[in-house]
Ligand SMILES: Nc1ncnc2c1ncn2[C@@H]1O[C@H](COP(=O)(O)OP(=O)(O)OP(=O)(O)O)[C@@H](O)[C@H]1O
């Protein structure tokens with residue numbers, strides 16, 4: 001018989017960027033920008049309070065993505081649904097911009113539900129939680145770094161998922177350029193071709209392998225390693241300004257990519273501004289490249305993943 005805890009449970013979950021150029025559907029990275037959530041089992045009903053990103057759009061009923069994830073986790077733990085739930089969300093990750101807001105919501109809901117059940121970590125361990133999160137999201141490349149933090153190589157195998165953390169050089173950080181209007185992931189995905197030439201697939205494989213090494217300790221190779229042949233250019237019709245910014249930054253030697261399915265642009269940097277010698281310029285130079293009406297933010301990479309709060 002499952003027992004619910006009386007106290008509220010808090011969790012924070014990071015934004016994530018998937019693909020990172022050539023790592024289409026396989027590479028993802030956690031960023032230092034977090035949603036904060038608090039949930040509590042109450043006597044009856046469902047109360048959902050939302051402030052920040054998406055507050056004007058997300059539903060306040062059982063169709064809210066965090067609530068749906070909580071119900072999935074309760075079911076996976078063999079728990080009868082709680083009599084009532086109260087959920088408070090403080091959202092910082094922008095929605096439908098390619099920064100993994102849906103994955104953060106799913107991971108948050110699963111971790112909250114696990115925390116609300118006595119002995120929840122035994123009933124739903126991290127592997128099972130990741131599997132459930134990837135099933136809800138449809139792929140593991142955002143949910144894995146959202147849960148684990150850092151840089152993760154993830155994919156599907158025989159109906160299951162794998163997620164392997166890989167090291168990141170601590171000098172590396174990122175500037176994200178977030179446009180004012182969203183692009184739905186399905187729209188951006190619908191533009192991709194069914195096949196690509198073999199030579200381009202081969203070139204893409206080489207860059208993906210190089211990117212793992214570049215992130216681990218060769219930041220000087222990041223611009224070369226982030227060149228993609230599989231998806232970014234095809235998305236141009238859905239996000240012409242994003243592609244224009246990627247091209248202009250890359251032409252100047254920056255490691256710029258479309259974040260996830262876009263339209264956010266992510267550009268790796270080595271942190272503090274410094275003269276143009278070397279592999280990148282500092283964030284001040286990059287922040288000045290922000291198009292009118294967009295928001296540019298310099299973020300550290302996140303190494304913690306989902307964290308239960310005090
Ligand atoms: N914190 C949240 N609370 C409730 N619903 C959310 C939350 N975050 C995302 N969603 C739901 O997910 C949708 C956005 O998901 P979508 O996958 O299109 O974009 P994304 O996750 O922000 O970007 P990407 O998947 O490209 O990285 C929102 O419109 C909303 O319905």
Ligand SMILES: [Mg+2]
Pocket residue numbers: 100101102103185
């Ligand atoms: Mg998403």
